[in-house]
Amino acid sequence: MRGAKRNRATGTKGIRAGPILQVALDLLELDRAVAIAREAIAGGADWVEAGTPLIKSVGMEAVRRLRAEFPGREIVADMKVADTGTLEVEMAAKSGAGIVCLLATADDEVVREAVRAKQLYGVRIMADLINSPDPVDRALRLAELGVDIIAAHTGIDQQMVGLTSVELARELAGTIPVPIAVAGGLDAASAAEAVRSGASIIIVGGNIVKSGDVTGSTRRIRRAIDRPGRRKGPARTRDEEIRELLAGVSTPNISDAMLRKGAMAGILSICGDVKMAGRAVTVQTFAGDWAKPVEAIDIARPGDVIVINNDGGIHVAPWGELATRSCMEKGVSGVVIDGAVRDVEDIRRLGFPAFARAIVPNAGEPKGFGEINAEIRCCGETVRPGDWIAGDMNGVVVIPAERAYEVARRAREVQKNEDRIREEIARGGTLSSIQELEKWEKRQVTGRRRPP
DSSP states (O other), X not given: OTTOEEOTTTSSEESSSSOEEEEEEOOXXXXXXXXHHHHHHHTTOOEEEEOHHHHHHHTTHHHHHHHHHOTTSOEEEEXXXXXXXXXXXXXXXXXXXXXXXXXXTSOHHHHHHHHHHHHHHTOEEEEEOTTOSSHHHHHHHXXXXXXXXXXXXXXXXXXXXXXXXXHHHHHHTTTSSSOEEEESSOOHHHHHHHHHTTOSEEEEOXXXXXXXXXXXXXXXXXXXXXXXXXXXXXXXXXXXXXXHHHHTSOHHHHHHHTTSOSBOSSOEEXXXXXXXXXXXXXXXXXXXXXXXXXXXXXXXXXXXXEEEEOTTOOSSBSOOHHHHHHHHHHTOOEEEEEEEEOOHHHHHHHTOOEEEEEEOSOBOOOOOOSEESSOEEETTEEEOTTOEEEEEXXXXXXXXXXXXXXXXXXXXXXXXXXXXXXXXXXXXXXXXHHTTHHHHSOOOOOSOOOOO
């Protein structure tokens, strides 16, 4: 390629000296993939990957089209080869791929066949360590067999529960004699960390292809890997990460991420456009008995959400302005009431995230019945102490504590995907055409039904 430099990190021909940025087109629609690849290249992407979902969706046409559209770029075919090494490498190579990916867990004989084919067709082999039980030993063996690049890869479902590929890259660095690629949920910060850990090829999918501004997102990652510097500041706690993620998404995003589970029924935001996210302090009380709801404020920590089951009573309120002010002084994030609230004009002036089923003027009495931090039912959902609660204008969602990080990550992926679709609609597309709905509609099985 005219003007290309030999890459110092990989010893191979790339677009520039320094780390290679590979954009992974893990999409289903080929036209969308091509448009996104063009924008990513404008932002500084070097290599273009036909992702596994794209290849499964449209076959080798994905590789052929990318080769035709981007003749000066390295095209990577993420085939995830597990068998028929020669055949699949041949298919990808003849379609225009320069790099073909196989699974590191493939049998040695499959790898040998793939290596023989790469020598015949003049391509390179990248091995993906996803799900490898002993990744360092396997990487050494793959390099010995003739694999050109080793990819430390954490799959998307593993990313959702907090696993990372950067640590694996750090283990591999200086151990294996071939270049290291890193893939799996990378953004600008983690991509820079991957470079600091010894990676020379940075593979980014969702944080580029799902962006509303693909070129801008690519440019930010490009700058980060070209000038990785040193890590700044202490690492965040898991709760801090969860809170930040939930604060940045909507409850519809969360509901989508949970496959439409967890949403409370019949509850509304008293103050309109407010948001909250925090761990639940649960309260079981009885209609109008406001002693336990108020005592829960003393137990709650900053950032917590008080969740109250008022035993179905909506004619008398266990909550009002003074309890709200007490919460705000304590740093409580919000309150959710399966019941009524009063003093609404004052609560609205305070802008406190309060969610309830009804508004009434009546207050009850502080009798002291009930319990704090027991499992309760609230607006149709089970809530345990420590579960995560998120609320906004759309309502309230309960997220089981053990799934909170995963759901928060998945909700962010939903949001990113919607950002990209929103941008494509703004460019003149329609929702059905962008998502190729007719192609992916469920097909009815016709024919005579067998009698029962």
